[in-house]
Amino acid sequence: MIGSLLKAGDVVALIGQLGAGKTYLTKGIAEGQGVKDRKEVTSPSFVLIKQYMGRMPIYHFDAYRVKSPDEMYDIDCVGFFWGEGISIIEWADKVMECLPDDFIKITIETVGQMSRDIHVSYQGERYKSFMEELKERVKCLK
Ligand SMILES: Nc1ncnc2c1ncn2[C@@H]1O[C@H](COP(=O)(O)OP(=O)(O)OP(=O)(O)O)[C@@H](O)[C@H]1O
Ligand SMILES: [Mg+2]
Numbered sequence: 001m002i003g004s005l006l007k008a009g010d011v012v013a014l015i016g017q018l019g020a021g022k023t024y025l026t027k028g029i030a031e032g033q034g035v036k037d038r039k040e041v042t043s044p045s046f047v048l049i050k051q052y053m054g055r056m057p058i059y060h061f062d063a064y065r066v067k068s069p070d071e072m073y074d075i076d077c078v079g080f081f082w083g084e085g086i087s088i089i090e091w092a093d094k095v096m097e098c099l100p101d102d103f104i105k106i107t108i109e110t111v112g113q114m115s116r117d118i119h120v121s122y123q124g125e126r127y128k129s130f131m132e133e134l135k136e137r138v139k140c141l142k
Helices: 022-032 069-074 077-081 092-098 125-141
Strands: 011-015 049-053 057-062 086-090 103-112 115-123
Touching: 011 022, 011 092, 022 057, 022 086, 022 103, 057 077, 069 077, 069 092, 077 086, 077 092, 086 092, 103 125, 115 125
Parallel strands: 011 086, 011 103, 057 086
Antiparallel strands: 049 057, 103 115
């Protein structure tokens, strides 16, 4: 649902404990963007960034092992954020200073083995219509 609403240049910050489901959600977003094989989508913990091709590129970051935001700047994260694709950052709370002013923030909390609380918010005017559309779609699910 979220994946199909995202546009080129959107930035999604994922926050949640180990095993909360950040990669799992990224798989769903990638699928919503037309990535055919969700198995392709795995945590880029060691490589820091992976790229998939859906209707547009998806840049999947994982800041778990990042010790300093400089490591993000070293791979030109800003170039990706301003690029023609969608950026998704796992452990975004570790590299908040690298993020653009406007971004979507998704917090995932484990509430049971098979159950998660997912909180979506945004910063900046850019995502106002995204949020309105998401609310509409969630309403239809109820
Ligand atoms: N919404 C969900 N409902 C049920 N199970 C889930 C959900 N999201 C994830 N899981 C399960 O939780 C496990 C961990 O998920 P995932 O690898 O996505 O976590 P993560 O937040 O990316 O962890 P890490 O911090 O290690 O990267 C997986 O086995 C997955 O199947
Ligand atoms: Mg992960």
